[in-house]
Amino acid sequence: MYRGKVQGGLYGLVIALLGGSFGLFLWALLRAPIEIWDLLAVGILGLMVVHTWYIFGLLLFGQVRRRTYPEYAEERIAVLVPCFNEDWPLLERSLDSVADARGNKEIVIIDDGSTNGVGQSLVAWTEQHGATLYSLSQNRGKREALHHAVKRLSDDVQFVVTIDSDTVLDRNALVRIVEPLKVSGIAASTGDVRLLNERDNLLTHVVGAYYWVGLNIYKLAQSAIGSVVCCSGCLAAYRADVLIGLIDEFHAQRFLGRACTHSEDRHLTNLVLRGGGDVVYVPLAVAHTETPDRLGAFVRQQTRWKRGFIRESIYTLTHAWRHKRMLFAQVLLWDLPEPFLTFGLRLAVVGLLVTDPHFFLIAILPSWILVSAVRNVFLVVASPKRIPGLLGYMLLYESLLYWLNIWALFTVRNSGWLTRGAEGVEQRLQASSAVI
Amino acid sequence: MVFRRTTWLVAVPMLLAFTAFAYLSVAGTTQSQSDALAEAIAKEPMLRTSAEFVAFANDGAAASSFKRTQRVCAISRRQVRRLQRKYDVDVIRMRVGGRRVKVYLVHDVDSDAEIRRTLHIQHKRCKLVHRGQIYFLPFSPQLS
Numbered sequence: 001m002y003r004g005k006v007q008g009g010l011y012g013l014v015i016a017l018l019g020g021s022f023g024l025f026l027w028a029l030l031r032a033p034i035e036i037w038d039l040l041a042v043g044i045l046g047l048m049v050v051h052t053w054y055i056f057g058l059l060l061f062g063q064v065r066r067r068t069y070p071e072y073a074e075e076r077i078a079v080l081v082p083c084f085n086e087d088w089p090l091l092e093r094s095l096d097s098v099a100d101a102r103g104n105k106e107i108v109i110i111d112d113g114s115t116n117g118v119g120q121s122l123v124a125w126t127e128q129h130g131a132t133l134y135s136l137s138q139n140r141g142k143r144e145a146l147h148h149a150v151k152r153l154s155d156d157v158q159f160v161v162t163i164d165s166d167t168v169l170d171r172n173a174l175v176r177i178v179e180p181l182k183v184s185g186i187a188a189s190t191g192d193v194r195l196l197n198e199r200d201n202l203l204t205h206v207v208g209a210y211y212w213v214g215l216n217i218y219k220l221a222q223s224a225i226g227s228v229v230c231c232s233g234c235l236a237a238y239r240a241d242v243l244i245g246l247i248d249e250f251h252a253q254r255f256l257g258r259a260c261t262h263s264e265d266r267h268l269t270n271l272v273l274r275g276g277g278d279v280v281y282v283p284l285a286v287a288h289t290e291t292p293d294r295l296g297a298f299v300r301q302q303t304r305w306k307r308g309f310i311r312e313s314i315y316t317l318t319h320a321w322r323h324k325r326m327l328f329a330q331v332l333l334w335d336l337p338e339p340f341l342t343f344g345l346r347l348a349v350v351g352l353l354v355t356d357p358h359f360f361l362i363a364i365l366p367s368w369i370l371v372s373a374v375r376n377v378f379l380v381v382a383s384p385k386r387i388p389g390l391l392g393y394m395l396l397y398e399s400l401l402y403w404l405n406i407w408a409l410f411t412v413r414n415s416g417w418l419t420r421g422a423e424g425v426e427q428r429l430q431a432s433s434a435v436i
Numbered sequence: 437m438v439f440r441r442t443t444w445l446v447a448v449p450m451l452l453a454f455t456a457f458a459y460l461s462v463a464g465t466t467q468s469q470s471d472a473l474a475e476a477i478a479k480e481p482m483l484r485t486s487a488e489f490v491a492f493a494n495d496g497a498a499a500s501s502f503k504r505t506q507r508v509c510a511i512s513r514r515q516v517r518r519l520q521r522k523y524d525v526d527v528i529r530m531r532v533g534g535r536r537v538k539v540y541l542v543h544d545v546d547s548d549a550e551i552r553r554t555l556h557i558q559h560k561r562c563k564l565v566h567r568g569q570i571y572f573l574p575f576s577p578q579l580s
Contacts, residue, residue, distance in 0.1 A: 053455070371576060
């Protein structure tokens with residue numbers, strides 16, 4: 001109850017921040033003292049410089065003080081694969097990669113009420129590979145599927161790995177991702193996710209750069225202080241005792257009075273961080289997945305992720321000041337406010353694009369590219385073939401994806417997955433919550 | 437992922453350059469409008485006790501948050517009245533070189549030529565005032 005009220009208050013503050021930024025924009029239109037406008041721009045620039053130093057510093061710290069992990073010694077791993085209406089060839093490819101991966105594993109498949117006839121193929125596959133199959137009668141979402149499987153884990157399981165139903169694992173992915181969990185204090189880990197379809201078209205090329213930066217700059221930096229904010233649903237590992245201890249709370253998550261469905265990976269990570277456990281990124285644990293190759297599907301995915309980002313950033317602020325103070329400062333001073341604080345300025349830039357496109361092209365755009373190049377210099381030097389993708393992402397973000405943050409803020413309680421066949425999940429969950 | 441030494445050799449100078457650029461932007465931007473105008477007026481060769489001053493932006497984007505180019509000219513009271521009939525004018529008072537002067541800030545000037553015609557100063561050189569300008573976009577795509 002207390003945490004719910006705090007979350008509601010923080011959500012209100014974020015809305016107020018956005019309103020303040022918008023108000024400043026309107027005031028500027030009415031010829032406000034120009035110094036106030038400058039002050040906002042300068043303030044954001046100052047925060048950006050501090051944040052850039054912070055990220056670079058964490059990367060350097062992580063590199064100088066590299067963690068080494070004990071070797072895997074055949075500990076029991078449960079690999080959970082929830083699936084819903086996945087095409088059988090994709091699902092089979094994923095399951096085969098799990099079966100081929102090294103490690104003393106138990107494969108647990110949760111068919112979350114598929115209606116596309118994949119059930120029979122799943123039964124045949126599980127019999128052939130000695131896996132466990134739970135077939136749920138109704139589609140209730142990945143959170144429910146994970147809860148169902150974790151409640152039924154065997155006693156000898158020490159680590160739990162969760163993957164998506166389209167994830168293809170490298171042969172060493174399982175053993176590499178669980179090795180950090182043998183170190184006391186580390187409770188969860190996530191791996192490197194590479195795109196199978198990065199070269200398919202312009203969009204997937206752009207998303208490839210986005211993934212590279214997200215993993216090899218931000219997750220790597222956060223890992224240096226054991227505070228990775230999201231163990232990707234594609235490939236994540238948890239210590240079984242930790243996961244079992246928090247699975248009921250995970251299952252019952254509500255935000256602003258409504259049951260939550262999406263962004264379950266981010267919340268699970270948040271719960272681990274709240275307990276004081278470290279969460280690390282393991283670049284040697286490699287999995288492959290596919291990204292949406294059409295803009296509409298990508299935008300739907302991003303909308304969902306941005307809702308999750310807002311909800312979980314707020315959640316992080318309710319606990320991180322206790323055990324993860326650097327993470328708390330990072331989320332409080334940059335991650336959460338930045339998109340909303342800059343709203344007014346971005347509107348001003350849209351205006352400038354109309355009133356003075358020449359100035360935009362000769363002064364603003366180059367500086368914009370320069371700032372992005374500096375902040376992502378590790379991609380520029382270490383993976384130069386992705387520079388066009390980074391520029392493309394920058395343009396896509398400023399023209400489209402940024403504005404989804406604003407939409408997501410006002411629709412943050414919406415639990416819809418925005419994907420085919422999943423519309424009924426939210427209704428069923430809300431109905432079951434009401435019964436409870 | 438371990439970044440090679442060459443990556444750091446590029447990354448660290450870029451970070452330092454970015455910081456210096458930001459510092460200079462902040463230092464320039466925090467100069468107030470009054471200070472910038474006073475500085476320009478002090479250098480104005482036609483400074484007279486009786487002169488009024490006018491400051492106007494002629495870059496067509498006076499409302500932009502990124503451009504701060506104005507011109508300052510010494511004008512007479514009659515010219516001030518002409519301005520006030522045609523434009524939205526604010527007055528600021530400041531002390532320059534021990535003298536109190538009035539500066540009329542003219543808004544919504546469509547072009548340099550237009551205001552010069554109004555003031556009958558087509559051929560007069562006006563002092564350019566450059567204030568700290570934010571030639572950057574303090575945005576960065578969310579990539580985490």
